[in-house]
Amino acid sequence: MKNLTRMLKEPGSLALADQCVLSGTNFLTLLFVSRQVSADQFGRFSLAALGLLFLANAHRAIVTQQLNLLGASEDASGLSTRIATLLRAHAVIIPVSIAILGALCVRFFPDLRLFVGASCYLAFFMLQETLRRYWYTVGRIDRAFANDLITYGGRLAILFSISFFTVVSGSTVFLIMAATSLIAFIAGLPVVDIARTVTMARIREVVAQHATTSGWLVLTVLAMWGATQLYPFLIEPLGPTAIALFVASRNLLNAIGIAVQSAGNYLPTRAAKLLHEQGPAGFRRHLLQTLANATIVSIVFILPMLVFATPILEVMYAGRYNDAAPVLRMLSIGIFFALVGTVLGAYALALQDARSNFLSNLGATAFTFTGGLWLIHAYGLSGAAVGGCLSVAIATVLQGAFVWSGIRRLEEADRGHGTTMSPRTGSDSPIRVQPECSIRTGADA
Known part of the structure; x- marks a missing residue:
């Protein structure tokens, strides 16, 4: 029992458990919505969810993955300044992202209530996800896991509770997702070491660093989306029911x-x-x-x-x-x-x-x-x-x-x-890589 307890507290085990909570909740959320609404409504909800997923992937490439990569080599003061800068930067990131979501809404899922709910979720998800990645950067996966239990566990608890009393619409689901993300963000914010004041010079430095290193990542996100994620949008002329059938299978x-x-x-x-x-x-x-x-x-x-x-x-x-x-x-x-x-x-x-x-x-x-x-x-x-x-x-x-x-x-x-060469430098020094896979069928928003 002691060995099992110790194993469950290992960072790798916690990271896997965290991923299971995140992936499992997103799977169950789509399953829940598919059984609550009509096929047409589920098709529109699915396109909205895919739009959110695209923006979440872009946010990851520009903000959180750079937080992991650049923040891992910084001292506590530098990392504190970085997270403070990134959270402030969301005053611009969130409105721009919502504008892009609005353009997708006009073209693919013209539903004002769905757009409002999705926009609220997008804003609070980005803030909560930034805190989550901060904890991964400092090696406190236990805090990330606990915070995700609030976000994703709370979402499922609320969804399944209210389903006993009423039929839940897609826009309501997004608002519930937004509420649990906001609660988790507020709960997690006090335990994050955030610099109280940040100079404009430092803000420009952080923004420049992220802009310089995220270019290829953003292009890769676009390429991966073109390879695997665009088909529900491409079949939009076939109607929402066709989209629902496709997304239900995926x-x-x-x-x-x-x-x-x-x-x-x-x-x-x-x-x-x-x-x-x-x-x-x-x-x-x-x-x-x-x-x-x-x-x-x-x-x-x-x-x-x-x-x-x-x-x-x-x-x-x-x-x-x-x-x-x-x-x-x-x-x-x-x-x-x-x-x-x-x-x-x-x-x-x-x-x-x-x-x-x-x-x-x-x-x-x-x-x-x-x-x-x-x-x-x-x-x-x-x-x-x-x-x-x-x-x-x-x-x-x-x-x-x-x-x-x-x-x-x-x-x-x-x-x-006659020696073991490393692929780029020709040295026999250990190779360090960022653990990210190449070809994917999707990511969790």
Whole structure:
């Protein structure tokens, strides 16, 4: 029991538990809304949620990931000033983000109440997420986990409580999400070491640092969205019901997201260590073994979706979206490519090759706006499912080509020098990487 308690308090275990809470709550929230509202309303809610997810990804690239990277090497005073600056910067970030959300609303989900609810959630989510990432930066994952229990656990408690008394609309769900995020932010703010005064010179310095280092990350976010996330928006001409069927299928497949996220978090540092200790040969062997394991996990997950698609939809959505069975079967095949792509992306990071992340997803984006659009035009919803699967497959194949090319270069350098070379510098020093996966099917907003 003592060993179990100690293991649960380990940072890695807490981080995994935190991710489970976040991913599980987002999965259950979509499931809850799908059973509360009509198919048309669920389609519009899903587009609003995807718009929020895009803005959350951009916020992560510009603000929170830079907080992790830059703040990790700062002393307490410097980090205190950085978090103070970033929180103040939300006075500009939030209105700009809401304006972008408004543009998406006008085009894709014209519903004023839905927009108001989503805007409130976006504002308070960004503030709470900034605090959450601050705790990850200072190594206090226990505080991040506790704060997320307020945000996400509180959300589920309220949603399921009021559902006994009334039917909950999509806009109400967003307002509840906003309320729990605000409560968590207010609860967490007093325990964060925030500088009380910050000079304008320091504010300009922090803003310049984030602007300089986030450029490629923002481009990568755009590329990943073009590769995997745009299809619900592209099928908007087919109507809200078609969007609801597509999103209902994808939501079930997001159940494997915890495994994908865990692999993306763990593998880069593990692979980098192997490359340093065992050289390219050991790195290659470990990659092949990991790919074999990923294939087995994918098959175990995919087979029930292929065989029991209709019964699964019947149970999960109370018979509302049984017509999505063909879409679910096709999209489930993409899980194999998503998981393999995550593995390859992690090993690419171990090779210190972050550029391949962008290029592989850019190639998939090019297909989305050519072959994907043609498939939707020719075959409707089924074409969107095929296109989504092919986009992920293309990104994975391209990422694999980059990884194998990098391994070959390392092996040639190793044979030429007779030592284990690091991929960029030619030294045998340990390789440090940021644990982020390359090819994804989505992120949690």
